[in-house]
Amino acid sequence: MSSTIKAKSLKDVLLIHELTFILLVILAGTAGVIGMRIWDQSSQESQRINLMVQEIQQTRGDLYRQMKELFDMYFLKDPQAQEEYNVYTHSIDAHFQKLLELTVDEEEKTAITELHASYQAFVVETQDIFSRPQDFNNESLEKALNTHLESGIFHRYEIISARAERLLLLKQNELSSRLEDVKHTSITLLMIPIGLAILLLLFSRIFLKRAIVRPIHNVLHATREISAGNLGHKAPEEGVAELAALSLAINAMAEELNHSQEALVRSEKQAALGLLVPMLAHNIRNPLASIRATAQVADSDALDQETRDSLVAIISTVDRLDRWTRALLAYLHPLKPQPTPTSLSHILKGALIPLEPKIREKQLTIELPEWLELDDSMFTDENLLEQALYNVLLNAAEASPAGSALVIRCHAFTDSLELAILDEGPGMPFTPDPHAISPGPTTKRFGTGLGIPFAFKVMEALSGNIRFNPRLKGGTSTEIQLPRHHLQD
Known part of the structure; x- marks a missing residue:
């Protein structure tokens, strides 16, 4: 992604996606395990309460059977009644032992203990009837059985038994309510990972579209554009880090191809000019030499002034054409610097000598640096640099x-020299291009447009640099930077 935020790599994105998926699986598994565990605990609790209710009901049933055996012994004279009675006594004691084992809190234990104590009171009372039958006549026995046992102790036992059952029923209802809450909680816990999974799916779809699918489409479009010759097309540097790096590499490749194409076109045009111009210069300069010689020979004091002016104009025009062809040949000729020890002041003096007529003609004032205060020594090609400075x-x-x-x-540094040439002219109407394929534009009537390109070419050959900047109050500042020691290839 082409932003201040660093794009994540595809590897990191996949790792985050996998970790999120594993987290969802863990959440879903945890919710299921918690729900199953709570459900299992609730089921066990429900089974315990149901078993206690069954035990209480079985004690009541065995108690009714004991009462029956007691009636059978006295009213039906059943000889096995007491033995059967004792069997039920052991059975009820076993039920109470089981109930005490099933209790889980003091409230349940107190209810069962109270119920057991009520039963023990019944057993004690009936033992008196079994052990002292002679003390009871029919009336007193009927009173003991019907009034004291059935209406008293047994009724009290029923009340305590009903209270214990209500306690267990209340716990059963609470358990049912808790199971319902557990059900809702389990559903909620399961819905959370499902909802997160849906969000992950939507996010993954959006992310894949923005970070992978769309960048790949843009990369393919960019490759098609570049392969079609549109080297200026740029692939958006977006998406995951790998695709952004791929787009960056494609853009860099396109830029290099563009530079290579420009260099190839420049080389091909230079080669074409290099083949055409020498032949053209040869075919032009020979007739020009003949024309100039003829004009010089024809010039005589015997001719009228108009004719003599025409001959001078012919000679001047021939000279301008000759300079144009020489400059064109020099521009196209490969430069091979031949460095020698010299100084910048010496080179600049040589460049100014041919300009003295122009300087006198325009009455220009030349302000030179204080060379005695500068170390301007150099190791460079004196002729090339002098010709460039002349232009x-x-x-x-x-x-x-x-x-x-x-x-x-002039400013002198340890490894370089900087030269600035400041004029008060109208300024340059164009920005010189150091990579121009052909000679640049010119503001002079008979200019060739080769002066600045030739200077650029010399600076490149001498590992220097030249810049043309407008001055604030008008004019142009030409800044030249040159190494003190030119290293030959």
Whole structure:
């Protein structure tokens, strides 16, 4: 992604996606385990309560059977009644033992203990009847059985038994309510990972579309555009880090191809010009030499002034054409610097000598650096640098108005020298292009447009740099930076 936030790599995104998926699985599993555990505990609790209710009901049933055996012994004279009675006594004691084992809190234990105590009171009372039958006549026995046992102790036992059953029933209802809550909680816990999974699915779809699908589509579109020759097309640097890096590499490749294409076109045009111009210059310069010689021979004091002016104009025009062809040949000729020890002041002096007529003609003032205060020694190609400086100074002199100043400044550094040429002309109407394939535009009537390109070419050959900047109050500042020691290839 082309933003201040660093794009995540596809590896990191996949890791996050996998960890999120594992987290959802863990959440779903945890919810299921918790729900199953709570459900299992509730089921066990429900079974315990149901078993206690069954035990209480069985004790009541066995108690009724004991009462029956007691009636059978006295009213039906059943000889096995007491034995059967004792069997039920042991059975009821076992039920109470089981009930005490099933209790889980003091409330339940107290209810069962109270119920057991009520039963023990019944047993004690009936033991008296079994052990002292002679003390009871029919009336007193009927009273003991019907009134004291059935209406008293047994009725009290029923009340305590009903209270214990209500306690267990209340717990059963609470358990049912808790099971319902557990059911809702389990459903909620299961819905959370399901909802998160749906969100993850939607997010994954949106993310894949934005971070992978769309960037891949843009990359494919960019490759099609570049393969079709549109080297200026840029692939958006978006998506995951790998795709952003791929887009960056494609853009860099397209830019390199564009530069290579421009260099190839420049080389091909230079090669074509290199083949055409020498032949053209040869075919032009020979007739020009003949024309100039004929004009010089024809010039005589015997001719009228108009004819003599025409001959001078012919000679001047031939000279301009000759300079044009020489400059064109020099521009196209490969430059091979031949460095020698020299100084910048010496080179600049040599460049200014041919300009003296122009300087006198326009009455220009030349301001030179204080060379005695500078170490301007160099190891460079004196001839090439002098020719380049001549072209730059010639442009500055021709652009300067009559009577103005042409200021030359120099700054010396350990490894380089910086030269600035300041004129007071109208400024350059165009920005010179150091990579231009053909000669640049010119503001002079008979200019070739090769002066600045030739200067650029010399600076490149000498590992220097030249810049043309407008001045605030008008004019142009030409800044040249050169190494003190030119290293040959």
